[in-house]
Amino acid sequence: MTKSIMIVGVGGQGSLLASTLLGKLLVTEGYDVKVSEVHGMSQRGGSVVTYVRYGDKVYSPIIDKGAADCIISFEKLEAARWVQYLKEDGVIITNTQQIDPMPVVTGATEYPAQILTELSEKVTVDALDALSLAEEAGSSRAVNIVLMGRLARQLDIPCEKWEEALRQVVKPKFIDINLKAFSLGYNYAE
Amino acid sequence: MKELLIGNAAVARGLYEAGVSVVSSYPGTPSTEITEMAAKYDEIYCEWAPNEKVAMEVAFGASVRGKRSACAMKHVGLNVAADPLFTLSYTGVNGGLVICVADDPGMHSSQNEQDSRHYAQAAKVPMLEPSDSKEALEFTKLAFELSEEYDTPVFIKMCTRVAHSQSIVETSDRVLPEDKPYVKNPAKYIMTPANATKRHPFVEERTKKLTAYAEQADINREEYADSDFGIITVGTCYQYVKEVFGDSVSVLKLGMINPMPVDRIRKFAEKVGKVYIVEELDGIIETHVKNLGIDCTGKELFSNIGELSQLTVATAFGMDMPEFKSVDTDVPGRPPVMCAGCPHRGMYYTLAKNKITVLGDIGCYTLGAAPPLCALDTTLCMGASVSGLHGFNKAGGKDTEGKTVCVIGDSTFMHSGITGLVNIAYNGSNSTVIILDNSITGMTGHQQNPTTGYNIKGDPAAKIDLETLCKAVGINRVRVVDPYNLAECDVALKEELAAEEPSVIISRRPCILLKNVKTKPSLIVSESKCKSCKMCLKLGCPAISMHEGKAHIDPTLCVGCGVCTQLCKFDAINEGGQC
Numbered sequence: 001m002t003k004s005i006m007i008v009g010v011g012g013q014g015s016l017l018a019s020t021l022l023g024k025l026l027v028t029e030g031y032d033v034k035v036s037e038v039h040g041m042s043q044r045g046g047s048v049v050t051y052v053r054y055g056d057k058v059y060s061p062i063i064d065k066g067a068a069d070c071i072i073s074f075e076k077l078e079a080a081r082w083v084q085y086l087k088e089d090g091v092i093i094t095n096t097q098q099i100d101p102m103p104v105v106t107g108a109t110e111y112p113a114q115i116l117t118e119l120s121e122k123v124t125v126d127a128l129d130a131l132s133l134a135e136e137a138g139s140s141r142a143v144n145i146v147l148m149g150r151l152a153r154q155l156d157i158p159c160e161k162w163e164e165a166l167r168q169v170v171k172p173k174f175i176d177i178n179l180k181a182f183s184l185g186y187n188y189a190e
Numbered sequence: 191m192k193e194l195l196i197g198n199a200a201v202a203r204g205l206y207e208a209g210v211s212v213v214s215s216y217p218g219t220p221s222t223e224i225t226e227m228a229a230k231y232d233e234i235y236c237e238w239a240p241n242e243k244v245a246m247e248v249a250f251g252a253s254v255r256g257k258r259s260a261c262a263m264k265h266v267g268l269n270v271a272a273d274p275l276f277t278l279s280y281t282g283v284n285g286g287l288v289i290c291v292a293d294d295p296g297m298h299s300s301q302n303e304q305d306s307r308h309y310a311q312a313a314k315v316p317m318l319e320p321s322d323s324k325e326a327l328e329f330t331k332l333a334f335e336l337s338e339e340y341d342t343p344v345f346i347k348m349c350t351r352v353a354h355s356q357s358i359v360e361t362s363d364r365v366l367p368e369d370k371p372y373v374k375n376p377a378k379y380i381m382t383p384a385n386a387t388k389r390h391p392f393v394e395e396r397t398k399k400l401t402a403y404a405e406q407a408d409i410n411r412e413e414y415a416d417s418d419f420g421i422i423t424v425g426t427c428y429q430y431v432k433e434v435f436g437d438s439v440s441v442l443k444l445g446m447i448n449p450m451p452v453d454r455i456r457k458f459a460e461k462v463g464k465v466y467i468v469e470e471l472d473g474i475i476e477t478h479v480k481n482l483g484i485d486c487t488g489k490e491l492f493s494n495i496g497e498l499s500q501l502t503v504a505t506a507f508g509m510d511m512p513e514f515k516s517v518d519t520d521v522p523g524r525p526p527v528m529c530a531g532c533p534h535r536g537m538y539y540t541l542a543k544n545k546i547t548v549l550g551d552i553g554c555y556t557l558g559a560a561p562p563l564c565a566l567d568t569t570l571c572m573g574a575s576v577s578g579l580h581g582f583n584k585a586g587g588k589d590t591e592g593k594t595v596c597v598i599g600d601s602t603f604m605h606s607g608i609t610g611l612v613n614i615a616y617n618g619s620n621s622t623v624i625i626l627d628n629s630i631t632g633m634t635g636h637q638q639n640p641t642t643g644y645n646i647k648g649d650p651a652a653k654i655d656l657e658t659l660c661k662a663v664g665i666n667r668v669r670v671v672d673p674y675n676l677a678e679c680d681v682a683l684k685e686e687l688a689a690e691e692p693s694v695i696i697s698r699r700p701c702i703l704l705k706n707v708k709t710k711p712s713l714i715v716s717e718s719k720c721k722s723c724k725m726c727l728k729l730g731c732p733a734i735s736m737h738e739g740k741a742h743i744d745p746t747l748c749v750g751c752g753v754c755t756q757l758c759k760f761d762a763i764n765e766g767g768q769c
């Protein structure tokens with residue numbers, strides 16, 4: 001069976017590193033893997049999405065509506081934007097951070113304050129303040145790894161394997177911060 | 191070795207393994223990484239050319255000299271390179287020549303979604319279309335063999351989903367082809383009418399031979415199953431078809447989209463009965479199949495707008511949509527924006543404030559079209575702002591000259607803005623051209639260009655001096671302003687618009703994302719001084735928003751550019767520690 005994971009967020013939040021990490025890990029686990037990302041225009045602060053699919057044999061690199069086993073969202077409004085892509089029994093892992101999009105900044109519209117509550121009523125949501133956890137780990141830029149730590153709970157891959165993959169994708173200088181971020185995400189309890 | 195690579199990196203690997211010597215390209219999403227990755231191999235000479243036409247001609251020169259060469263571009267880049275393309279088809283090659291072109295169905299980062307396969311047919315140039323990274327690598331190597339065997343340039347056609355999807359490839363070593371000396375051959379390389387008349391029949395004959403190749407080539411593949419219909423498909427659509435049907439339906443996968451086989455398609459149609467065509471954008475395969483007198487269904491079921499997916503394939507064949515949940519709340523859009531500290535912002539604010547009509551161009555600065563700046567009036571294609579302004583002013587005369595400008599980035603100006611400026615000087619329109627010089631090709635992810643002083647490897651290179659260049663083409667009034675200084679921008683704009691001759695304003699400050707650009711600490715809003723007038727919001731800076739009725743600056747985004755400080759009448763925005 002092919003598994004489908006989406007990573008969504010705001011351009012510039014570091015989702016490319018998260019998908020690189022996940023891709024590497026899944027390849028070493030012996031899966032066929034496809035990772036699809038869109039470069040370019042959307043990276044300038046726009047809404048961004050990466051598709052990760054793995055299994056014995058993966059054909060399509062993209063994920064359609066109603067087809068994702070898990071959506072990892074770097075920002076809560078983005079979780080709501082992409083929720084239609086979730087399978088009926090899928091899980092959304094989301095950062096509770098709020099980043100105002102330009103139409104909110106200009107006052108053309110408002111940021112829906114209760115969005116997480118509504119989302120939780122509809123689908124299974126695992127929400128955490130990944131920004132605070134990242135800061136606790138030593139860098140606000142480690143939000144992506146906190147969330148990968150959280151994802152590790154959903155996948156059947158031992159933590160040591162994640163650690164090995166992490167060592168391959170981050171610079172030695174930052175490995176301690178990232179290992180801590182991973183573990184804070186993994187072990188977070190409300 | 192097995193590696194997970196994006197399609198573009200796989201093409202680059204293919205170039206490397208095929209022993210390519212010269213790669214010349216102009217960046218453009220989703221093709222850019224082909225050349226960026228190729229440049230990581232020291233064995234390949236790589237460069238950013240000023241535009242796609244130059245890039246293709248460089249590849250031509252290298253090929254004539256006897257080396258394998260390539261160029262890469264996005265779909266619209268092929269329009270720019272169309273002139274050499276059509277005659278390159280006649281001259282053919284000496285060393286193998288491969289043209290990589292990447293389409294963008296769904297327009298993730300493009301101004302249109304033209305289908306490059308039309309060019310392959312129109313120019314009578316063979317085109318291979320991989321469906322994943324593994325094929326991207328293999329097809330690239332094969333393309334060089336075909337190029338040399340059939341004496342033709344060969345296209346590798348990518349699309350966003352193949353170019354930017356990672357999948358597993360098998361890499362091998364670089365093999366250098368035998369050196370082909372350059373031998374003078376005017377009948378082949380000088381395309382005067384007398385010579386070209388003889389080359390055209392060669393091209394027609396070549397297409398016949400390539401069709402014969404397509405009849406037996408492995409890259410076209412039948413996968414028969416026990417089904418009462420069959421599907422002909424290509425590229426990423428093949429993956430969608432397989433995702434939906436697995437091995438339960440007969441499929442003819444075309445790896446070579448031009449020329450297409452004839453007998454094989456006839457045979458496939460006979461075997462499978464009903465034929466469906468699954469292809470993105472235009473019905474190119476469908477037209478071919480119908481021209482063979484074979485009944486088939488294609489664009490009746492699949493839109494020629496945007497991308498397809500496994501879901502569009504499944505629902506077209508009558509399967510149900512899966513269940514999914516949505517929220518009732520309206521989710522505000524999140525369009526891309528100019529970064530906090532973007533040097534384009536100050537000039538755009540000045541233009542918007544003065545209610546100037548602005549003919550725009552393509553780059554990060556196209557984002558100035560969005561609210562709240564709404565600073566642009568047109569965007570057509572690269573370079574069109576300068577030439578368009580000349581036309582606008584020739585038509586409008588005194589009516590428009592004093593209140594219309596064009597804006598164009600440094601890379602875009604070198605690409606195709608300079609010819610427009612020559613026209614303004616030569617044919618004398620009283621036009622004001624603004625070059626937004628952020629010292630880099632920003633939109634496509636920071637490529638060097640002739641104005642930056644560095645080459646693709648980051649080594650120092652000759653640097654075009656824009657001021658001298660503009661003066662040399664005949665513009666007398668050339669001035670440089672700092673877009674972080676609003677007063678300076680305002681004065682320059684008013685004076686140049688008032689002047690009775692053409693002028694160029696160079697709005698110069700490097701892109702804030704460049705590694706060597708020093709940022710300043712975040713600015714802070716003094717809540718007691720802030721009168722909630724929202725003047726600072728007019729800049730459309732993503733770092734500034736309203737929180738509990740007062741302006742607020744996000745310290746993780748603000749780079750201290752100070753443009754908002756100049757707008758605040760109440761002195762409420764200051765450097766940290768001052769309030």
Ligand SMILES: Cc1ncc(C[n+]2csc(CCOP(=O)(O)OP(=O)(O)O)c2C)c(N)n1
Nearest residue numbers: 218267552553554599600601602631632633
């Ligand atoms: C013919 C063509 N080639 C390439 C592109 C892709 N592209 C869009 S904008 C751009 C360059 C932008 O650089 P610059 O003019 O310096 O502006 P900046 O993004 O730095 O503001 C490129 C290469 C295109 N749209 N059309």
